[in-house]
Amino acid sequence: MKIDPRHLEILAAIVENGGLTEGAEALGKSQPSVSRTLAQLESRIGTALFKPGRRPLQPTELGEALAEQGRMVRKANLASSDIVSRFKAGHAGLVRVAGTPIFMDGVISGIIARFQAQVPDVRVEQSYGYAETLIEKLRNETLDMAIVPLRRDKVPRDLLFQPILPGLNVVACREGHPLTRRKLLTPQDIEEFPWIAPPVDSPLYRDLKRALANIGAENYRISFSGGSLASVINVLTGSDSLTVLPYSVVFTMKAQSAIEALSLEIGHPDRMLGVLASSTPHDNPAAQRFRAFVVAQFEALAHRIVQHQKDRIWR
Amino acid sequence: MKIDPRHLEILAAIVENGGLTEGAEALGKSQPSVSRTLAQLESRIGTALFKPGRRPLQPTELGEALAEQGRMVRKANLASSDIVSRFKAGHAGLVRVAGTPIFMDGVISGIIARFQAQVPDVRVEQSYGYAETLIEKLRNETLDMAIVPLRRDKVPRDLLFQPILPGLNVVACREGHPLTRRKLLTPQDIEEFPWIAPPVDSPLYRDLKRALANIGAENYRISFSGGSLASVINVLTGSDSLTVLPYSVVFTMKAQSAIEALSLEIGHPDRMLGVLASSTPHDNPAAQRFRAFVVAQFEALAHRIVQHQKDRIWR
DNA sequence: CAACCAATATAACATCAAGTTATGAAGATT
DNA sequence: AATCTTCATAACTTGATGTTATATTGGTTG
Numbered sequence: 013m014k015i016d017p018r019h020l021e022i023l024a025a026i027v028e029n030g031g032l033t034e035g036a037e038a039l040g041k042s043q044p045s046v047s048r049t050l051a052q053l054e055s056r057i058g059t060a061l062f063k064p065g066r067r068p069l070q071p072t073e074l075g076e077a078l079a080e081q082g083r084m085v086r087k088a089n090l091a092s093s094d095i096v097s098r099f100k101a102g103h104a105g106l107v108r109v110a111g112t113p114i115f116m117d118g119v120i121s122g123i124i125a126r127f128q129a130q131v132p133d134v135r136v137e138q139s140y141g142y143a144e145t146l147i148e149k150l151r152n153e154t155l156d157m158a159i160v161p162l163r164r165d166k167v168p169r170d171l172l173f174q175p176i177l178p179g180l181n182v183v184a185c186r187e188g189h190p191l192t193r194r195k196l197l198t199p200q201d202i203e204e205f206p207w208i209a210p211p212v213d214s215p216l217y218r219d220l221k222r223a224l225a226n227i228g229a230e231n232y233r234i235s236f237s238g239g240s241l242a243s244v245i246n247v248l249t250g251s252d253s254l255t256v257l258p259y260s261v262v263f264t265m266k267a268q269s270a271i272e273a274l275s276l277e278i279g280h281p282d283r284m285l286g287v288l289a290s291s292t293p294h295d296n297p298a299a300q301r302f303r304a305f306v307v308a309q310f311e312a313l314a315h316r317i318v319q320h321q322k323d324r325i326w327r
Numbered sequence: 328m329k330i331d332p333r334h335l336e337i338l339a340a341i342v343e344n345g346g347l348t349e350g351a352e353a354l355g356k357s358q359p360s361v362s363r364t365l366a367q368l369e370s371r372i373g374t375a376l377f378k379p380g381r382r383p384l385q386p387t388e389l390g391e392a393l394a395e396q397g398r399m400v401r402k403a404n405l406a407s408s409d410i411v412s413r414f415k416a417g418h419a420g421l422v423r424v425a426g427t428p429i430f431m432d433g434v435i436s437g438i439i440a441r442f443q444a445q446v447p448d449v450r451v452e453q454s455y456g457y458a459e460t461l462i463e464k465l466r467n468e469t470l471d472m473a474i475v476p477l478r479r480d481k482v483p484r485d486l487l488f489q490p491i492l493p494g495l496n497v498v499a500c501r502e503g504h505p506l507t508r509r510k511l512l513t514p515q516d517i518e519e520f521p522w523i524a525p526p527v528d529s530p531l532y533r534d535l536k537r538a539l540a541n542i543g544a545e546n547y548r549i550s551f552s553g554g555s556l557a558s559v560i561n562v563l564t565g566s567d568s569l570t571v572l573p574y575s576v577v578f579t580m581k582a583q584s585a586i587e588a589l590s591l592e593i594g595h596p597d598r599m600l601g602v603l604a605s606s607t608p609h610d611n612p613a614a615q616r617f618r619a620f621v622v623a624q625f626e627a628l629a630h631r632i633v634q635h636q637k638d639r640i641w642r
Numbered sequence: 643c644a645a646c647c648a649a650t651a652t653a654a655c656a657t658c659a660a661g662t663t664a665t666g667a668a669g670a671t672t
Numbered sequence: 673a674a675t676c677t678t679c680a681t682a683a684c685t686t687g688a689t690g691t692t693a694t695a696t697t698g699g700t701t702g
Contacts, residue, residue, distance in 0.1 A: 017332040059610040084403035088396040106388045295374040
C-alpha cells in the first residue's frame with residue numbers, strides 16, 4: 013500500500029491540533045479540504061483513524077502511529093526548506109576556490125578563516141593552479157572561482173574578472189637582513205645573496221627573472237626552489253636568501269613571520285590580481301557571498317597597506 | 328518555501344539510482360514524469376540539483392542534502408505501510424476486552440497470555456463488568472469484545488454473540504474437602520459449611536441462590552463475599568467453605584490451585600458463555616484475531632473437559 | 643570528426659487529486 | 673429543547689501527475 017506522505021502530514025496536524033478545523037487552520041487550508049483528505053486516507057487504509065464521536069478528536073492507536081510518521085515527514089520537509097533557504101542566502105554550501113599557491117597560502121587562507129568564522133556552514137574547498145588550468149576548470153563548472161593575477165587583455169570573454177589588487181611584487185628577505193640597512197642597492201649587492209625561486213611554471217618565476225633583469229643582476233644564484241610558501245618562508249627566515257613575492261603576501265605574513273620587503277624598485281607586472289568566475293551568475297549563493305567577502309577583505313588589505321606606507325613616510 | 332515531500336522522494340530515487348531513467352524505473356513511473364517533476368522541483372527551488380552534463384548524474388551539494396531528506400520521507404512512508412499492514416493482519420493494535428471478573432481472572436487471562444506469546448505486538452486492555460454495562464460500552468465503541476454469560480433471548484439485536492460454552496456451574500471446594508468423600512449429598516451436608524458469595528450484582532450470585540434453592544438448602548450462611556477470584560480461591564483452599572463457580576474456571580484453576588468440584592447437581596443456568604462484539608465488523612483486525620483465538624481456546628478447553636470426564640468415568 | 647546510441651527534455655493530452663465556497667448534518671453544551 | 677460548534681458533502685476550478693510519442697543533447701566510437 014502506497015500512502016501519500018502529504019496525507020500523513022495532514023494527519024499529524026489533525027492529531028496535534030485536536031480537530032479538523034484546528035488542523036486545517038494550522039495547515040493554512042480550508043476545513044473541507046482537510047476533511048476530505050482524511051476521509052480519503054481512511055478509505056484507502058480501510059480503517060478509521062479517529063475514535064468516533066470524541067471531542068477533542070482522539071486518534072486510534074493506528075491513527076497515532078501514522079501521525080507519528082507524519083511528524084517525520086513534516087520534519088524532513090521543514091529541514092528541506094531550511095536547507096534551501098540557508099543555501100540561497102549563501103549560509104550553507106560548498107565553495108570551490110583555487111589560485112596560485114603563494115597567494116592561496118599567504119593571503120586567501122587567512123581570508124577563508126575569517127569567512128568561516130562568519131558563516132561556519134559553508135565548506136571551502138581550496139586547490140592550487142595557474143590561470144590556464146583554472147580557466148578550464150571554471151568552464152567545466154568544477155570550480156567556483158579562481159584568484160589569479162591576470163593581464164587585462166588576457167581575460168577570457170566568457171568569464172567574469174573582478175580586479176582586487178594591482179600586481180606589485182617586492183624582494184622579500186628575513187627581518188634584519190644585511191640589505192635592509194642600505195639605502196641604495198646595486199646589482200652587486202643583490203648578487204651577493206642566494207635566491208629562492210618559485211616553481212618554474214609559475215607567473216612568479218617569470219616575475220623573478222624580469223625583476224632581476226630590471227635590476228641589472230646577471231649572476232644570481234638560486235639556492236632553493238619549488239617549495240610552497242611555508243617552506244619559502246622557513247628558508248627565508250633561516251638564511252640570508254632573497255626572493256620575489258607579491259607585496260600583499262609579505263604584508264600579510266609579516267604579522268606572523270619575521271620577513272620584510274626591501275625598498276627596491278623591481279618593476280611591476282602589468283597584471284591585476286583578481287577574482288575570476290563564471291560570468292553566468294551560476295547558482296551558488298555561497299560562492300557569491302565568498303567572492304564578495306574576498307573582494308571586501310582585499311579592499312581592507314589595500315587600505316591597511318596605504319596606511320602603512322603613510323606611517324613609514326612619516327617616520 | 329513549501330516543498331512537496333513526494334518530490335523529495337523522487338529526488339532521492341534519482342540520486343540513488345544515478346539517473347532519471349533508472350530512478351523512474353525504481354519508482355515504477357515513466358521517465359518523462361520523473362524528468363518533469365525534477366524540473367519543477369528545481370524551478371521552485373531556483374537552483375540546479377544536479378551537476379550539468381555528468382553521467383552517471385551527480386547531485387550538487389544541495390541536491391544531496393535534499394535527497395537525504397527524501398530518504399527520510401521514504402522511510403516514514405515505508406514505516407507507515409508496514410504499520411498499516413501489520414495492523415490489518417491483526418499483528419498489531421489494541422484489543423479492549425472485558426467480562427465477568429471471575430471468568431476474566433480464571434480463564435481469559437490465561438488465554439491472553441497464550442495469545443500474546445503468539446502476537447506480541449498486540450496490546451490487550453482488560454476490564455471487568457457485567458453484561459448490561461458491557462453492552463453499553465460495545466455500543467460506545469469503547470470496548471471491542473465482552474465475554475459474558477448471556478441468555479439466548481437476551482442477546483441484543485445490534486450486537487453479535489458467539490457462544491463458546493454452555494453455562495455450567497459447580498460447587499467448588501478445596502481439594503480433600505470432607506464433602507468430596509460422600510457419594511450423596513443432602514441439604515444438611517451442605518448447610519454444615521460456610522459459603523463464599525460472589526458480589527451481589529453478579530450473575531454468579533443469582534446462580535448461587537438458585538443452586539442452593541435447587542438443592543433444598545435453606546439455612547446456609549455466607550462467610551465471605553465480594554472478593555475477586557484470587558481471594559475466593561485463597562479462602563476456599565484455606566477453609567472448608569464452598570462456593571459456586573463456572574466449571575471452566577474450576578477446571579482451569581485446578582492446574583495451579585488445590586480446588587475441586589463437588590459432584591452435585593445444582594441445575595444449570597439457561598445461559599451460554601459467549602463472546603459479544605459489535606455486529607459491524609468494525610475495523611480492528613487485532614480484535615477479530617483475538618476473538619477467533621478465544622473461541623479456539625475455548626473449543627480446546629471444552630475438548631479437554633470432555634476428555635477429563637471420560638477418564639473419571641473409566642476410573 | 644562524423645555518426646551513432648543512450649539519456650534526458652519537451653509536447654500533447656487524459657485523469658485525478660486538492661483547493662475553493664456554500665451548505666447540510668451531527669454532537670456537544672447550555 | 674435549542675443553540676452553537678464542528679464535521680461532512682456538493683459542485684466546481686485548477687493544477688499536478690501520469691501516459692505515449694518525439695525531439696535534443698551529450699558521450700562514445702569507428
